[in-house]
């Protein structure tokens with residue numbers, strides 16, 4: 439075996455890539471993982487984890503307000519120390535990062551630091567990334583997959599700017615896991631201060647007093663919610679006729695109501711016409727749903743209009759691969775996530791829908807590809823049963839089909855909806871919200887469950903089993919929910935659908 443040969447090369451060490459690598463190594467495959475930045479990728483360093491850490495801080499601030507306004511607790515928020523918040527957030531990220539590195543090292547995955555490009559169907563060239571320690575791997579992680587990394591003579595003086603390259607060969611497969619980056623729009627480019635994407639919002643110098651958020655998907659809603667909790671004036675602009683437009687219409691309605699109640703100016707069906715940079719902010723012209731033009735000034739414009747797959751410089755053509763018109767790498771066989779070129783697989787945000795662009799879906803895709811490569815039977819990812827959560831205040835959580843989508847797909851549906859405040863614990867929380875279940879008419883299987891309200895991110899787990907296991911309302915109604923809990927509302931909705939309604943008429 440030559441030092442630069444392995445069974446599997448994974449390009450990209452985000453959640454999709456590192457999960458593939460971990461599982462493949464656990465199944466006895468010799469794995470090289472190439473990452474040009476930090477293992478953990480978008481989710482750990484710029485996405486899920488830092489944003490949820492910040493949203494936790496936001497919940498604490500909201501809790502103090504609720505304590506004062508509803509519960510007679512004489513407490514106020516003096517101020518938020520942004521550097522202190524950032525320090526805690528970054529400590530959580532750093533500890534998780536160390537954990538991922540340790541898992542990879544323990545599994546025997548050889549991590550190579552550098553930028554990878556395909557040079558054939560089983561060959562990959564890795565180039566040093568300027569400003570890093572080069573293609574020598576991550577401290578504490580075995581790096582002998584980088585051929586010559588230990589033995590290469592030091593570069594001669596005139597070589598110092600030339601990137602070093604390493605050629606790797608995969609005996610069995612190459613897995614593409616290069617993820618995605620924020621989409622931007624024509625107009626003022628992100629400058630990290632006045633115009634930001636979710637990447638640089640994390641590292642902005644402070645908390646703005648006003649924010650214009652463009653895009654009412656998960657990122658836009660979460661950041662709008664965060665900044666509102668931190669006291670900013672927030673305008674949330676969504677081009678579609680409702681925020682979170684891919685969710686059930688009642689989810690959008692309840693979420694809009696909740697955000698508006700908290701003072702967020704939600705403008706769906708609106709368009710950004712242009713934006714101009716000011717000394718300390720932006721001035722934007724919007725056309726709203728009624729066609730009226732309105733000018734908004736804000737300290738910060740946060741652009742959250744979706745993400746684009748990363749394939750630039752990946753050398754797809756050298757392996758005989760292309761992308762679709764949106765830039766995604768499309769599998770020829772979704773049950774193996776294998777492209778039209780045998781032995782090249784793809785996971786994570788590089789995949790088009792129905793892969794949902796979510797970290798937990800990419801974990802499932804990594805497991806599937808690794809098990810496929812190890813020759814184990816592995817069920818295709820059941821995308822219909824992947825939960826979708828927005829960690830705003832209020833939160834949303836859903837799994838399966840919305841009502842309109844179920845009807846479009848030809849299902850004869852029956853629907854039951856209940857406000858969370860109809861159960862005692864919902865009244866205690868006092869934040870509104872709802873449970874909606876979409877099922878096949880006549881007691882058939884549950885097609886979708888949709889939740890809005892406090893803590894619904896933690897409540898969706900039972901519903902993903904209900905949808906994933908094709909349960910019927912009567913199956914669920916047999917099981918008792920604890921009293922008093924918010925989950926009781928889910929139980930009540932199923933009891934009614936099963937013809938055994940207790941509190942719901």
Ligand SMILES: Cc1cc2nc3c(=O)[nH]c(=O)nc-3n(C[C@H](O)[C@H](O)[C@H](O)COP(=O)(O)OP(=O)(O)OC[C@H]3O[C@@H](n4cnc5c(N)ncnc54)[C@H](O)[C@@H]3O)c2cc1C
Pocket residue numbers: 449450451452453454455456472473474475476477478479480481482484485486487489490552553554555615616617618636657748751752785786787788795796797798799800
């Ligand atoms: C603000 C935000 C919040 C989010 N919150 C959530 C959430 O709460 N829950 C959730 O499920 N999802 C969330 N997501 C989505 C989630 O982050 C992505 O779905 C997930 O990170 C995709 O993983 P991936 O491995 O496909 O790609 P990535 O995580 O993007 O990883 C790709 C990796 O490949 C590396 N790379 C790229 N090209 C090369 C190359 N040529 N050579 C070597 N390395 C390369 C990159 O450096 C990167 O580390 C969020 C995203 C954002 C932006």
Ligand SMILES: NC(=O)c1ccc[n+]([C@@H]2O[C@H](COP(=O)([O-])OP(=O)(O)OC[C@H]3O[C@@H](n4cnc5c(N)ncnc54)[C@H](O)[C@@H]3O)[C@@H](O)[C@H]2O)c1
Pocket residue numbers: 623652653654655656657658660675676677678682683708709710742743744745794795796826827828829
């Ligand atoms: N909690 C979570 O699971 C979570 C959190 C953040 C991000 N993510 C994932 O990250 C990815 C990116 O998130 P995102 O919110 O940026 O993308 P998205 O595609 O989910 O939402 C973008 C929104 O911007 C709107 N839009 C597009 N152009 C616009 C314009 N010119 N003006 C106004 N609105 C416009 C779209 O209609 C859409 O609703 C998604 O896959 C998302 O699921 C997940």
